[in-house]
Amino acid sequence: MFFCKHQTHKMSSYVLTRSFVGAAKKILWRTLHRPIHEAAESHQISNEEIQADLPVQLEKNPYEKPRVKCILCKYNIEPDYKNVRLLSQFQSRYTGRIYGRHITGLCKSKQAKVEHEILKAQNAGFMAYYFKDVTYVKDPQLFDPDHPFRPHNY
Amino acid sequence: MPTYELTMLLRVMPKTDIVSTLKRTANTIFSTGGIIRKIDSLGFKKMPFKTSAHSLVHREANYFIIYFDAPPSRIFDLDEAFGRDVDVVRRRIYKQDSEPPEACTLADEIKPPPYRSEVQKMLEMAKKAKKPQFSYNTGLDYYPFQK
Numbered sequence A: 001m002f003f004c005k006h007q008t009h010k011m012s013s014y015v016l017t018r019s020f021v022g023a024a025k026k027i028l029w030r031t032l033h034r035p036i037h038e039a040a041e042s043h044q045i046s047n048e049e050i051q052a053d054l055p056v057q058l059e060k061n062p063y064e065k066p067r068v069k070c071i072l073c074k075y076n077i078e079p080d081y082k083n084v085r086l087l088s089q090f091q092s093r094y095t096g097r098i099y100g101r102h103i104t105g106l107c108k109s110k111q112a113k114v115e116h117e118i119l120k121a122q123n124a125g126f127m128a129y130y131f132k133d134v135t136y137v138k139d140p141q142l143f144d145p146d147h148p149f150r151p152h153n154y
Numbered sequence B: 001m002p003t004y005e006l007t008m009l010l011r012v013m014p015k016t017d018i019v020s021t022l023k024r025t026a027n028t029i030f031s032t033g034g035i036i037r038k039i040d041s042l043g044f045k046k047m048p049f050k051t052s053a054h055s056l057v058h059r060e061a062n063y064f065i066i067y068f069d070a071p072p073s074r075i076f077d078l079d080e081a082f083g084r085d086v087d088v089v090r091r092r093i094y095k096q097d098s099e100p101p102e103a104c105t106l107a108d109e110i111k112p113p114p115y116r117s118e119v120q121k122m123l124e125m126a127k128k129a130k131k132p133q134f135s136y137n138t139g140l141d142y143y144p145f146q147k
C-alpha cells in the first residue's frame, strides 16, 4: 500500500511538471507565431501605416540628365539658303568646306539641312564655293574645328 | 499650285532696264496661269565668283527673289524661258520650304554606341549573317566530323 502510495505521488509530480513546461512552451509559441486573424483582432493596422515604410515606385529616374539639343534646334532656327550669314558659320574660312557633324555638333536632320541649303545657296550664286565671305569672317564661332565634339567618322 | 522661289541675278544695267526685265519675268509667270506673291530685292552686290552668261563675264549682279505660284508642269518651261533672257545672269527655281522642322535627336545620337538604334540594328544584322556552328554539347566525347 505504501509502496503504491509513494508511486502515485511520484507520478503526479511528474505529470504536474510536464504539464507546466508544456503550457509555458505553448504560450511562448503562441506569442511568437501569432496567426494573422488574432493579430488583426487585437490591433487594426490602417492603410497609411502599411504604406508608410513600403518602397516607393518612382515614375522616372530623378537623376536623369535633361535632353540636350543642338544649337539650331535650341533657338528654333531653320537654315535657309537666303540666310548666307548663318550658313557661312558652318563652312571653313580657308577652304569653304562644310564642317562635319562631329565638329558642328548638330543633330542629323539639321546637319543634312544645313548642307543642302549651303549647296542651294552656292548654286544660286549667293555663296562662295572655295572661301568664306570676308565680311563674315569675324562672326562669332559656334564651335572649334580643332577640338571636335566627337572623334572623326573615319 | 505650290509656291516656288525664283532667285534671279540680273546683269549690271540702269534701273529702268531692271524694271522692264522684272516686268517681262512677271508676264512670263502670268502666262502659265501663275501668280506672284512677293518680289524681294537683295540689292546690287558683288558675286562670290565671276560668271559667264550670254558671252559676257559678270562680276556683279542685281539680286532678286520672286515668290510665285505656278503649275508644276510649267516650271521647266519657265526656267527655260528665263535662261533665254540675256539680262539674266543666273537663275534658280526652288520649291518653298513648307515641311515642319523635325524634333532634335541629338540626345539619342550622343549616347554610348550600344544604346544607339543604328548600332543595335548593325549588331542584329551581324547576328543574322553569322553561320550556324556545331555546338559541342552533344554528349559525345569526340568531334563527329572531320576537322
Ligand SMILES: [Zn+2]
Pocket (backbone or CB within 6 Å): A069, A070, A071, A072, A073, A074, A106, A107, A108, A110, B103, B104, B105, B106
Ligand atoms: Zn537638332
